[in-house]
Amino acid sequence: MKFFRDLNQFMVAGAKAHARWELEMSSNILKSRKRLLVLGLLLIPVFLGGYAFADAVGQALPSFIGGKTAYGPSHYTNLIFGASVLVGVCAGLITGCIGAGGGFIIAPALMSAGVKGILAVGTDLFHIFAKAIMGSVLHRKMGNISVSLAVTFLIGAIAGSTLGGYINRTIYDANPVLSDMFITSIYVVILGFLAFYAMSDYLKSRSKKAVIEEGATKIAEEIPNMGKRLQAINIPPMLTFDENVTPGGRRLSAIFLVIAGFIVGMAASIMGVGGGFLTFPIFVYGLGVSSMTTVGTDIFQIVFTAGYAAISQYAVYGFIFYTLAMGMLLGSLIGIQIGSIVTKVVPGTTIRGFYAITVTAGFLNRVCALPEKLMKMGYVQLSKEFLNIVNMIGNIGFFIIISTFAVWVFWCFFTNLKVLKSGEAH
Template structure:
């Protein structure tokens, strides 16, 4: 179990590095910044919602835009969410994507819109930072094709299920999305917290291969690689003489799981790709990182556009607000890691995940009451939900304040380190 937790952390750090580089590309390009600012004008959403009243449902009718209440405060809130998610991604390397959907739902955005909006936000960021995709040179073509084939199936299935649930009963849709988050974040959060409490003195000395990950094949990887099921894919020739082989069927299955999860929850799916590849299939983490970046672009793009946007389930203005906020947050978070001990980062990882867990857990009683599953006074259900919202935003706000405060206090030290690095280069 600890190996899987380490895999989650390695995957998160790789994803955080990619997001940081993508953000830097956008920030350094004035044209891209101008386009982003124009797309983020909050006046666009009301105009789109009004015009949509005469459009067919397939391209976003009034009914599609109706589930979410929009106001300038909602837009500003999306920027704040983006800042916090960026801080978490930049500093911890994980949790940023996990807090976005719960945060949007806490602001009154329906679950399916929160999922679609988050996927569109991820896709927009990846497209605007395309110059960093040279890292895709690490991608093994055979593994990528098999994985993306499975991912496409998974994303399609997840999108169909989400839309069917929402069309049947919007409250049921929110309940299902919240329940999945409760299970997933509860497992990750409590394990991460327990692991941190038991091993906080040794977290700085975690071992792995040169790129982060398992140095030897796991029993599961050995077993899967021994199965000769066509088509067989040879990979990692530069790691092991003659390379290793795995059935493309197993790779496609992993892709379908990642795609389905991403489409249901509105996340990139990287937190699953890394452990599946490294510990499940025996792929080196060097190759895994490149494939993970590719699948995030494909999964988020296909899911956001084909499964959500064309049906009206993307809140474009909020997506742009989150993107604006994340560009700032991820820069501060990444820089702060230089002056924050790794043990504290691991602790805050657990707190960030558990914040999302508490938020969705406390939202369930009210939804169950509305569906008639339990008998609960409406005021009590609303109060429980409000407590979860306060705890969630309170923990995230404390984390954000701590990171920003740490960053400000260490500006002189960071400047000195930057000057010393520049002197060495010259």
């Protein structure tokens, strides 16, 4: 039981770290005229005619690297672009209001709308990369980046991203239905675990004031047991880091950094996430790296990991829906800012409750989609009536819960405008 509690704390800390990154990136973009200009330039093809743009890109790609066929049947329409903006807004609201990465609803939402799993993954990665490359201010964090750690980590991350992209593409080429089932199954496992512990944490918080951040802070201040054991293993080459935290610094074998990068890169490439939700807990809990060094290195690695995976493993093969990515980027910038403001007028217990509910919504959506995938693969025999009911529960339930959450956050925002402007909010 202790293992699962530690794993829960591990994943929650990672989700919160990724949310902080998302908020910083969106703030950097919205507060800079130059970055807003770049965003406007990126959106020009969308407003001039996203379908024509997607069609031109598809025709320009040689057939041996995907070409137009990879986009079907997810061609551009104004409705699809509008839906992508709403998906981005909801994901941003979750990130800003709850303080945990809202990307876990993006792939389920896109797949529910009929986008192929591999296309949803590639598009989400591209949206993260666009946000990272526009919003990163690396020079502010360079003092906290260990170059040796970052470069060694990226060796593993690039290898992992390559393998993850290859796995997704190979499965898709073999059978598109199997590809959707594979990606859906991964989300079912990850979201199921998060949903169970998020809900149990919320129920506990209603009866007592338990604060997760306290535990995470204590672990970050000193080297956890696993970090101590790994740092005690002397396998050359040894890397020295955290000289500004510990006299003489801390030392770790490069092999563990490469392994950690490989895990993060593969997860990012398979699931369509930036990898930040894994980097923070692996560095702090597993490798014993200080939280300050971890934050700087995390920002550094997301740019390269997401960029490499998005472009080399998906874009050149035609598995990125550009107009969707731009819509999600635009929506998430708005949602994150509003969500972070609303936290000032909402009790912490309520925020926990909505985190638990939104994660559960994502889990419900994917677990209800799984029976149809299994039947199409011939693993189970189910009636069409049953599948229609299950799919309806998963899709309608998901969108009702996420929409209700979004309406609730906007209601809190607009009804508390006077309080927020006066500065009286906590």
